[in-house]
Amino acid sequence: MSSARTRLFQTESFRLTAIYAGLFVGSMIVLSALIYFIVAQAFEANLLRGSDDDLLAIRRAYNSELAKKPKKAVHEATEMIDDRLLATDSQDAFLLQQGARTRITGNLPLMTPRAGEQRFLSPLPITEGERSEHVILGRGEFLGNGLYAFVGRDLYAERAAEAKVLRTFGWVLLASLVAAFAGGLLLSQSFLRRVDAITNTCRSIMAGRLDDRIPVHGSRNELDNLASTINDMLDRIGVLMESLRQVSNDIAHDLRTPLAHLRYRLEQARAEAKTAEDYAGPVDAAIADSDALLEMFAALLRIAQIEAGARRAGIEEVKLDSLVARASDLYKPVMDDAGHPFEVHLSPCMATRGDPQLLLQLLTNLLDNAVNHTPAGTGIALIAEMDGARPTIAVVDQGPGIPIEDRQKVFRRFFRREQSRTTPGSGLGLALVSAIADLHGAEISLLDNRPGLRVVVRFPEAA
Secondary structure (H helix, E strand, C coil), rough: HHHHHHHHHHHHHHHHHHHHHHHHHHCCCCCCHHHHHHHHHHHHHHHHHHHHHHHHHHHHHHHHHCCHHHHHHHHHHHHHHHHHHHCCCCEEEEEEEEECCEEEECCCCCCCCCCCEEEEEECCCCCCCCCCCCCEEEEEEECCCCCCEEEEECHHHHHHHHHHHHHHHHHHHHHHHHHHHHHHHHHHHHHHHHHHHHHHHHHHHCCCCCCCCCCCCCCCHHHHHHHEEEEEEEEHHHHHHHHHHHHHHHHHCCHHHHHHHHHHHHHHHHHHCCHHHHHHHHHHHHHHHHHHHHHHHHHHHHHHHCCCCCHHHHCEEEEEHHHHHHHHHHHHHHHHHCCCEEEECCCCCCCEEEHHHHHHHHHHHHHHHHHHHCCCCCCCCEEEEEEEEEEEEEEECCCCCHHHHCCHHHCCCCCCCCCCCCCCCCEEEEEHHHHHHHHCCEEEEEEEEECCCCEEEEEECCC
């Protein structure tokens, strides 16, 4: 149980949540401090405005009688303060004193006369029933003839409001921390479940269950994208392993016959040959069989190198129409010798990225297939054109064609239809064509030419 908790706290999602929670808490503290400062300043400014208004009223009352009867002026100021004490709440603080020793009226004790803003602890409770000392904020003013007036406000209510604001911020901060912690745990648990699913699937595949795949939730988040990518990779690996198994089976099947022929000829020569001339025929046949086997392995090696991307270094700009014209020049004599009418249709094609030697190999393999698997007198055409924005080449014949059910099989290594087993070849020509097309990101389509076959290779859109 402790290890599971440790895993939760060590997950990247929990770390990120903790970082974001720390940033949020720091931001909340700074924001709370700013709000507290602004609110406190606003409260105090409002209290000082009230004190200024009361001082103004006291000064006016005092000045109204000062010119006629100075003693009555003091009386007027005293009555104004007494009226304010009766009319206002208990948070107001007033003091009217003569000099530094004579207190005339108010609810504050004698104080040192000083004009302007003052803040001090009140020795007497302003709020009825309160025993604690309160902070008084107000202004003092000299009215004349040593008469000093002070009006202030008890900051008890302000301090209570500020404390309430701070408590509210504290609860909000605590709730945010709890929510962040809970969210971090939930995210960590969800993250761990997805990671465990990926880990278990990988271990299952390592144990031999190659068909297992990582579950995808359909949320299209990062883990879903990772799971989809890994599943695609596993599908690709499965296809390659199936291809490898098929190749192994095909090699075992297709190489058995020529090796058996080779062994038979050598055994026959050993048993029957008496002279050098008797040995010459079987040895020549054995050499021819060995050459065919070496060519077969060379073709397999080329296919493996191309599928591994070993020829990507030779990629350059290639004009397909020029490449097709070169292939047609090479194969025109071959077509004439085989008795095939040969047509070439060239349209201006945009350049594509590719290896010119491999693309020429692709064309020659397709033309070889057309020559070897169509009767003499069958027309063959080589075409280069644009299919929208995609450069395209096609080899078209009027031969027997390929049935729909075999059109994907012919790209497998060593696959040969029954009708083709009497013709030269190893069944690797179209497999090499497929590998070259995949290297260049091209698509191969086998279409019905009615009669015959149309092999179309579409390259990616030209830049």
